[in-house]
Amino acid sequence: MNSFRTPEARPGRQERSTRARRWWALAAVSMLQFLIAVDVTVVNIALPSIGADLGAGPQGLTWVVAGYTLVGGGLLLLGGRICDLLGRRRMLLLGAALFGAASLVAGAAPDLPWLLAARFGQGAGEALASPAAMSLIAMLFPGPRERAKALGIWGAISSTGLVGGVLLSGVITELLDWRWIFLVNLPVVAVVLVVVPLLVEPDRVGGGSRGDSAHSAVSASVRRRPDLLGAVLLTTGPLALVYGVLQAAERPWAEPQVFAPVLGGVVALGLFVLVEARSSNPLVPLSFFADRTRLVANAATVLLSAALSTSFLLVTLYLQEVLGMGPLRAGLAYVPFCAAILLSAALVSRVIGAIGLSGAAIAGLLSAAAGTAWLSRLPVDGDLWTDAMPGMLLVGAGMGIGLIALQNAALHGVTEADAGVASGVQRSVDQLGGATGMAVLVGAAVAAGTPGDATASVEGYRAAFTWATVGVLTAAAGVALSAWRTLRA
Numbered sequence: 001m002n003s004f005r006t007p008e009a010r011p012g013r014q015e016r017s018t019r020a021r022r023w024w025a026l027a028a029v030s031m032l033q034f035l036i037a038v039d040v041t042v043v044n045i046a047l048p049s050i051g052a053d054l055g056a057g058p059q060g061l062t063w064v065v066a067g068y069t070l071v072g073g074g075l076l077l078l079g080g081r082i083c084d085l086l087g088r089r090r091m092l093l094l095g096a097a098l099f100g101a102a103s104l105v106a107g108a109a110p111d112l113p114w115l116l117a118a119r120f121g122q123g124a125g126e127a128l129a130s131p132a133a134m135s136l137i138a139m140l141f142p143g144p145r146e147r148a149k150a151l152g153i154w155g156a157i158s159s160t161g162l163v164g165g166v167l168l169s170g171v172i173t174e175l176l177d178w179r180w181i182f183l184v185n186l187p188v189v190a191v192v193l194v195v196v197p198l199l200v201e202p203d204r205v206g207g208g209s210r211g212d213s214a215h216s217a218v219s220a221s222v223r224r225r226p227d228l229l230g231a232v233l234l235t236t237g238p239l240a241l242v243y244g245v246l247q248a249a250e251r252p253w254a255e256p257q258v259f260a261p262v263l264g265g266v267v268a269l270g271l272f273v274l275v276e277a278r279s280s281n282p283l284v285p286l287s288f289f290a291d292r293t294r295l296v297a298n299a300a301t302v303l304l305s306a307a308l309s310t311s312f313l314l315v316t317l318y319l320q321e322v323l324g325m326g327p328l329r330a331g332l333a334y335v336p337f338c339a340a341i342l343l344s345a346a347l348v349s350r351v352i353g354a355i356g357l358s359g360a361a362i363a364g365l366l367s368a369a370a371g372t373a374w375l376s377r378l379p380v381d382g383d384l385w386t387d388a389m390p391g392m393l394l395v396g397a398g399m400g401i402g403l404i405a406l407q408n409a410a411l412h413g414v415t416e417a418d419a420g421v422a423s424g425v426q427r428s429v430d431q432l433g434g435a436t437g438m439a440v441l442v443g444a445a446v447a448a449g450t451p452g453d454a455t456a457s458v459e460g461y462r463a464a465f466t467w468a469t470v471g472v473l474t475a476a477a478g479v480a481l482s483a484w485r486t487l488r489a
Contacts, residue, residue, distance in 0.1 A: 022140045025199040026150050029133040030157045032096055032192045035185050036126045037161025038168060039068060039103075044312050045169035045331045046178040048320045053178065054112045058317070059246040062442045065313060066242055066435035067116050071123030072130075073431030074235030077283040077424045080131035081226040087203025088136040093193060095129025100189030107183035118182070131424070136200065166312075166338060170331015230283045233272035238432050241265030242439040249446035284425055294422070296482040297361070297409035298429045300475035304365060304402050305430050306437020307372050307468040311395050313442060314461045315388060318378060322454050325384075333384055337392045344400025351401055357409055358483035364402020365476035369469050371395030376465035380458050398472075403430070409479075441468055 043050070047061045056064070083091040102121030109115035141150040172180045244262035251258050276282040289295045319330040344364075352360045371394030378387055410426040444467055445460035 021199045025140060025196065026137060026153065028192050028195045028199065029092065029136060030153060031188050032092075032099075032129060033133055033158050034161040034164075035188055036099070036130055037158045038165040039122055039126075039182075039185070040161075041165030041312065042169045042181045043068075044166055044316045045320075045327050045334075046173045046181055047313070047316055049173050049178040049327060050115070054109075054115065056112045058442055058446050059249060060112050060116075062246060062313065062439055063112075063116050063242075064119060065309070066439055067119040068123045068126075069309075069431040069435040070238050070242065071120045071235060072126040073123075073428045073435065074238060075124060075127035075231055076131065076428050076431070077234070078226055078228070078231035079127035080135070080424055081283070082128065083132040083135055085226060088132045088139065089196065089200050090203050091128045092132035092136060093196060095125045095127070095132060096189050096192045096196075097125075099125030099129060100186055100193075101125075103182045103185040103189070107179040109179075140200070164338075166334040167331050170327045170329070170334075174326055174328030174331070225281070227275070227279050227281055227283045230272055230275050230279060233268045233275060234283065234428075234432075237265045237268035237272060238436045239265070240268060242436055245439050245443045246446075249443040288422070288425065291413050292482055293412040293486065294410055296478050297406045297412070298426060300361065300365065300479050301403070301406045301410065301426065301429050302433030302437060303471040303475040304368060304398070304406065305434030306441060307368055307472045308395065308399050308403075309434040309438035310441040310464055310468050311372060311375065311392070313438060314445060314464055315375065315392060318382075318388065318458070318461055319384065322378075322380060322458060323382065323384065323388075333389075334392075336389060337396045340393045340396030341400045344397040345404060348401050348404045352405060352408070357405055358479055358486075360401055361405035361409060361479050362476050362483075364398045364400070364405055365472050365479065366398070367394050368398025368402055369472040369476065371398060372465045372468040372472060376462050376469060378458055378461055378465075380455050437471070 043064055047064065050056060050064060051061050054060075079091070079095070099122055102118045102125055105121065106115055106118035109118055137150050168184075169181055172178070172184065240261040242265075244258050244260070244265060247255075247261070248258045253259055273286070276284055277286050289298075316330060319325045319333055320327070325333065348360060351363065355363065371391045374391030374394060375388070382388065407426055410429075411422050441464040445457075445464035448456075448460040448463040
């Protein structure tokens with residue numbers, strides 16, 4: 001009897017084994033995505049310790065945060081195209097290896113330039129690994145239900161990394177040393193580099209995974225040479241702008257060290273638009289922005305992300321350098337803030353159902369604006385719970401509701417052909433907008449303050465939060481106007 005049952009049992013065991021391998025592969029790439037998300041926020045609580053150890057002021061510390069997201073956001077769209085061209089598994093492993101090597105350099109950095117170079121390397125690794133992981137998951141789980149579940153797990157782990165990075169930063173910096181916020185990446189990266197080749201089949205020549213029939217139908221436009229010039233312009237433009245704006249905090253705008261990089265950044269972004277308009281295979285087809293809802297949603301994301309990134313940085317500096325908190329206590333102070341983000345994100349679907357997508361976006365933006373307005377009145381002799389926490393909670397709620405609503409609006413009217421472009425643009429806008437806007441606002445804070453003078457520093461923080469409030473209110477007004485025009489049409 002067993003001889004008759006064995007042929008029937010083997011396919012069942014093989015199917016279960018294949019299914020288990022896919023979920024273990026999901027666990028591995030999700031671990032990597034968790035690290036990528038963690039490294040967006042993990043440096044925040046450690047910034048004062050990094051500054052004290054490496055002799056860096058607010059401008060240098062801004063680069064520690066912004067360098068990662070500027071390079072990652074600028075190269076993200078190119079990374080997605082390269083993954084399609086050269087293979088998802090191959091680019092995932094290459095991106096993970098680059099991210100791990102850069103993390104090692106960051107942890108051993110002898111000075112600020114080495115640390116910044118390592119952060120740029122981490123951003124480049126993210127630009128390869130993150131889109132490769134997402135597309136690999138889509139191929140490993142072809143069924144709609146399984147794919148939705150897998151991507152939901154992947155997204156939830158990524159969001160947890162953004163929130164958990166703040167808490168990990170405080171614990172590691174207090175109990176170990178700030179360098180370990182980077183060095184703890186290495187064991188996880190090593191696991192990914194070992195496990196993924198065992199669980200995921202090699203890429204076929206020309207990209208894709210073996211057995212991926214969909215890949216054989218990839219359009220000729222994807223197989224053409226990727227838009228390298230566009231990616232270079234999209235990355236160097238914001239980098240030059242950030243450098244010039246931060247220089248303007250200490251120098252007159254007429255000096256070459258200020259106007260030259262700012263002008264160069266503007267020219268690079270202008271050339272990016274021209275290149276995309278003429279390219280046969282652009283990173284971002286300009287026709288994509290013909291939809292007003294998408295355009296407004298992405299523009300509003302820039303202003304909201306700028307306010308959120310600025311709040312992370314300046315509140316951290318306020319808690320530690322003005323109120324005198326240690327890294328662990330400052331990290332724990334973010335627990336209610338993180339809870340506000342998670343709770344509002346869990347409720348956002350109900351909010352959208354009750355007041356619509358535009359209403360939810362406006363509500364999130366107004367909450368964030370109320371939070372930055374509250375923080376614009378921070379006193380020198382302040383208290384965490386009465387002076388900082390109410391603003392932090394409002395900003396957190398605005399982040400959870402506003403960003404998710406704007407992400408949904410940025411996908412308005414997309415088809416299967418441009419859904420990937422829409423998602424990539426939104427992520428790039430979020431990262432580039434947040435980093436560039438943070439540099440502008442922190443530059444305003446530095447220009448209004450005086451190094452070593454707590455009173456003057458707090459005045460600078462207030463100025464930055466005031467401008468952040470203006471920016472977010474402008475975004476809310478833009479979304480409201482767009483919604484009103486849509487209703488009239």
